[in-house]
Amino acid sequence: MIRMxxxxxxxxxxxxxxxxxxxxxxxxxxxxxxxxIDRGEMVGYIGPNGAGKSTTLKMLTGVxxxxxxxxxxxxxxxxxxxxxxxxxxxxxxxxxxxxWWDLPLRESFELLRHIYRVPPADHAARLKRCRALLDLxxxxxxxxxxxxxxxxxxxxxxxxLLHGPEVLFLDEPxxxxxxxxxxxxxxxxxxxxxxxxxxxxxxxxxLADIERLCERLVVIDxxxxxxxxxxxxxxxxxxSRRSLVADLEQPLPxxxxxxxxxxxxxxxxxxxxxxxxxxxxxxxxxxxxVAAVPVRDLSLLEPDxxxxxxxxxxxxxxxxxxxxxx
Amino acid sequence: xxxxxxxVPTISRIGPFRASVTTxxxxxxxxxxxYATYRQATIAGTFTNIVFGFLRxxxxxxxxxxxxxxxxxxxDAGQLALYVWVGQGLLSVIGIWGWTELAxxxxxxxxxxxxxxxxxxxxxxxxxxxxxxxYCMLTRFGPPLLAGALFFPLHTPARWQTVPLFAVSVILAxxxxxxxxxxxxxTAYWLQDARGxxxxxxxxxxxxxxxxxxxxxxxxxxVLVLWVATPLPSLLQTPLDVIAERDGPALQAALVGxxxxxxxxxxxxxxxxxxxxxxxxxxxxx
Numbered sequence: 001m002i003r004m005x006x007x008x009x010x011x012x013x014x015x016x017x018x019x020x021x022x023x024x025x026x027x028x029x030x031x032x033x034x035x036x037i038d039r040g041e042m043v044g045y046i047g048p049n050g051a052g053k054s055t056t057l058k059m060l061t062g063v064x065x066x067x068x069x070x071x072x073x074x075x076x077x078x079x080x081x082x083x084x085x086x087x088x089x090x091x092x093x094x095x096x097x098x099x100w101w102d103l104p105l106r107e108s109f110e111l112l113r114h115i116y117r118v119p120p121a122d123h124a125a126r127l128k129r130c131r132a133l134l135d136l137x138x139x140x141x142x143x144x145x146x147x148x149x150x151x152x153x154x155x156x157x158x159x160x161l162l163h164g165p166e167v168l169f170l171d172e173p174x175x176x177x178x179x180x181x182x183x184x185x186x187x188x189x190x191x192x193x194x195x196x197x198x199x200x201x202x203x204x205x206x207l208a209d210i211e212r213l214c215e216r217l218v219v220i221d222x223x224x225x226x227x228x229x230x231x232x233x234x235x236x237x238x239x240s241r242r243s244l245v246a247d248l249e250q251p252l253p254x255x256x257x258x259x260x261x262x263x264x265x266x267x268x269x270x271x272x273x274x275x276x277x278x279x280x281x282x283x284x285x286x287x288x289x290v291a292a293v294p295v296r297d298l299s300l301l302e303p304d305x306x307x308x309x310x311x312x313x314x315x316x317x318x319x320x321x322x323x324x325x326x
Numbered sequence: 327x328x329x330x331x332x333x334v335p336t337i338s339r340i341g342p343f344r345a346s347v348t349t350x351x352x353x354x355x356x357x358x359x360x361y362a363t364y365r366q367a368t369i370a371g372t373f374t375n376i377v378f379g380f381l382r383x384x385x386x387x388x389x390x391x392x393x394x395x396x397x398x399x400x401x402d403a404g405q406l407a408l409y410v411w412v413g414q415g416l417l418s419v420i421g422i423w424g425w426t427e428l429a430x431x432x433x434x435x436x437x438x439x440x441x442x443x444x445x446x447x448x449x450x451x452x453x454x455x456x457x458x459x460x461y462c463m464l465t466r467f468g469p470p471l472l473a474g475a476l477f478f479p480l481h482t483p484a485r486w487q488t489v490p491l492f493a494v495s496v497i498l499a500x501x502x503x504x505x506x507x508x509x510x511x512x513t514a515y516w517l518q519d520a521r522g523x524x525x526x527x528x529x530x531x532x533x534x535x536x537x538x539x540x541x542x543x544x545x546x547x548x549v550l551v552l553w554v555a556t557p558l559p560s561l562l563q564t565p566l567d568v569i570a571e572r573d574g575p576a577l578q579a580a581l582v583g584x585x586x587x588x589x590x591x592x593x594x595x596x597x598x599x600x601x602x603x604x605x606x607x608x609x610x611x612x
Binding site: 058061062063064065079082083084086087089091093096097098100102103107110111114115116117143 | 345348349351352353356359360363364434435436438439441442443444445446450604605606607
């Protein structure tokens with residue numbers, strides 16, 4: 001469905017080099033990305049600010065011309081066949097609007113029906129579904145300029161879907177949204193993805209979006225792909241472990257050791273301990289701990305994706321990733 | 327999103343030409359409704375047009391009083407008054423001032439949303455602009471003309487073809503003006519900020535388009551060069567000369583013919599500029 005081969009985009013930046021002189025410097029925003037995304041996949045495309053996420057998305061949608069490399073979406077070349085491609089993809093840029101500022105949402109949708117030449121019955125069916133899932137009815141007749149960010153974003157999602165796109169590109173669709181709106185957007189996208197008909201590429205800084213929606217995670221940094229695989233694979237690769245946190249009646253004996261686990265923190269005057277589980281199961285660790293000391297409370301923490309990604313982002317600047325393909 | 331048509335782009339069952347016309351019509355309607363939203367602006371603008379109409383009319387009539395044979399530039403007093411008041415009515419219809427939407431969208435990067443639609447940006451913006459012009463024709467053309475007719479003796483067109491020719495001339499002027507504004511705004515693709523070119527355009531189109539004074543007051547050679555070498559007189563001077571019947575039927579029709587030429591040239595130029603710009607477009611940040 002989407003294929004990129006050694007895709008590059010360079011920008012020329014002019015920097016001051018004297019009173020009148022300017023030096024040209026070339027910055028590689030995307031530096032040789034190769035990816036293949038199949039029909040129905042839901043891919044999270046993440047990276048720190050300036051990593052090249054949006055630039056990639058703009059090249060995939062035909063807005064930007066790549067400097068070199070090959071790219072095809074739905075079997076089409078995005079830039080030369082942009083208008084053809086536009087009929088088959090939907091795009092939401094979280095920081096930009098595709099709606100008409102002065103017109104009510106309903107009229108924006110009607111206009112999009114004409115622009116995309118969607119038969120009235122199909123349009124009505126899709127709009128009905130979006131209205132139900134995204135609760136649009138309260139503000140359907142409000143001019144877009146008067147909508148709140150959350151309402152507008154729900155409108156943007158609907159606008160991107162009314163022509164029944166095969167691929168949906170979402171660039172930070174939950175940026176600036178409150179918890180409830182985020183939940184609404186996520187469950188809508190989850191439902192959409194569950195049908196398996198729409199290929200979804202999502203860039204975000206909110207990793208909860210990814211955890212909730214995407215099985216495949218592509219991490220990009222300095223214009224290069226540094227990870228491509230599942231979230232579990234990312235954890236495995238960076239040695240993320242589950243943690244066992246225990247509140248104890250009394251501090252641990254000084255020579256206490258839990259087989260297959262490492263003590264990582266002791267707090268609350270020795271009454272709270274944290275173990276990282278390495279080569280043991282949670283059940284075995286809990287049994288061993290309870291046998292050794294009286295335990296008041298226990299909790300098991302799953303590895304935190306934010307930690308892993310933060311480590312991934314900060315370990316950049318030339319550090320090779322620990323293992324795996326790049 | 328629904329399973330039935332997820333793999334096929336949904337195209338309406340009606341023919342491609344009719345579908346294009348429907349799309350164009352819907353976009354024109356959107357332009358109309360967008361401007362219809364701002365009623366107070368419409369009223370304020372119309373009032374200003376009328377006030378300045380009095381000012382211009384008194385000045386030009388004073389000039390006519392003093393001119394040899396009382397026919398400056400070949401207009402009599404009734405034709406001059408008609409020139410002024412129709413001009414005041416057409417000002418917002420042609421829309422030479424104040425359109426910076428494209429430049430603003432290029433600067434902010436919102437132009438990306440326009441490029442993601444299955445319609446050429448020039449076509450989309452043209453359709454919306456025709457809607458804007460239609461709204462202005464219905465709301466802002468009449469009042470100044472009425473005010474003029476109440477307070478000044480206006481020339482009444484004598485030839486049967488004058489009014490239809492005027493209607494065609496106005497539509498062409500709207501298209502020419504759109505083409506000019508599009509090209510001027512599109513400089514933002516290269517300059518990031520199109521305020522310089524837009525200021526130059528505002529000044530140039532006002533002076534050389536026939537708004538501030540009829541160009542026929544200038545020496546004939548200059549008028550000829552302006553008319554043939556620039557699209558500016560085709561913006562206001564042509565429709566106003568057509569309705570005022572300043573020239574004989576042949577020249578009257580020829581001026582509209584020249585507008586057809588300029589409309590084609592400017593639409594072509596706008597399309598060319600847009601295509602060139604897309605190759606070097608940079609939409610930064612987010």
